[in-house]
Amino acid sequence: MSISQLEKWNQRHREAEHEGQPAQVLLRNLQLLPNAGRALDLACGRGASALLLAQQGLETHAWDFSPVALTRLEQLAARRGLQVHTQCRDVVAQPPEAESFDVILVSFFLERKLAPQLIAALRPGGRIYYQTFTREVYLGRGPSTPEWRLEKNELLHLFRELDVHYYREDGSATRVKTDISDLALLVAAKGV
Numbered sequence: 001m002s003i004s005q006l007e008k009w010n011q012r013h014r015e016a017e018h019e020g021q022p023a024q025v026l027l028r029n030l031q032l033l034p035n036a037g038r039a040l041d042l043a044c045g046r047g048a049s050a051l052l053l054a055q056q057g058l059e060t061h062a063w064d065f066s067p068v069a070l071t072r073l074e075q076l077a078a079r080r081g082l083q084v085h086t087q088c089r090d091v092v093a094q095p096p097e098a099e100s101f102d103v104i105l106v107s108f109f110l111e112r113k114l115a116p117q118l119i120a121a122l123r124p125g126g127r128i129y130y131q132t133f134t135r136e137v138y139l140g141r142g143p144s145t146p147e148w149r150l151e152k153n154e155l156l157h158l159f160r161e162l163d164v165h166y167y168r169e170d171g172s173a174t175r176v177k178t179d180i181s182d183l184a185l186l187v188a189a190k191g192v
């Protein structure tokens, strides 16, 4: 992690006017969440998804390296009467421990080399919820660096040892603007 990267994110979170939206992959698949257990919003930003996970009754953890983002999340959680365990953590240097979560959500954060550690961090039966931008686009939103965008079917490949419960990829084949244009969404579970 470089200081300039961290400062860039601190600044973005400081200037953001609202909390952001929960991840579409979560909003569209609430029915696939377990009734109880530990959930992690990895690289959570201001934590709109973490708040929704907590609202669903899960013991929710939210990690990000931006203290500005986490402070905003903590304030919002307190205002809504929700408990979210925040941790200021470089998730690349310190990924989650083996078999420590029932749900791991990753939204708009792509660090390919973490995939094996995220799989290992799921408890048996645990689920990963993942969404981020694809290279193939209709709207053309998201980062301009191709490396930061997914190849076709890449989430399926990165998490191929898991059982796929939901997959959606809305690239150039989609001819209408939606909340998931230019995104790939995956929910996949570890066998018990």
Ligand SMILES: C[S@@+](CC[C@H](N)C(=O)[O-])C[C@H]1O[C@@H](n2cnc3c(N)ncnc32)[C@H](O)[C@@H]1O
Binding pocket: 001, 009, 010, 020, 021, 023, 042, 043, 044, 045, 046, 047, 063, 064, 065, 066, 069, 089, 090, 091, 092, 093, 106, 107, 108, 109
């Ligand atoms: C595009 S934002 C996504 C935030 C949130 N997941 C969402 O969907 O709104 C990427 C987040 O990753 C965080 N981040 C980037 N590199 C990180 C790292 N190595 N460790 C922890 N957080 C990191 C940034 O601070 C930022 O909040």
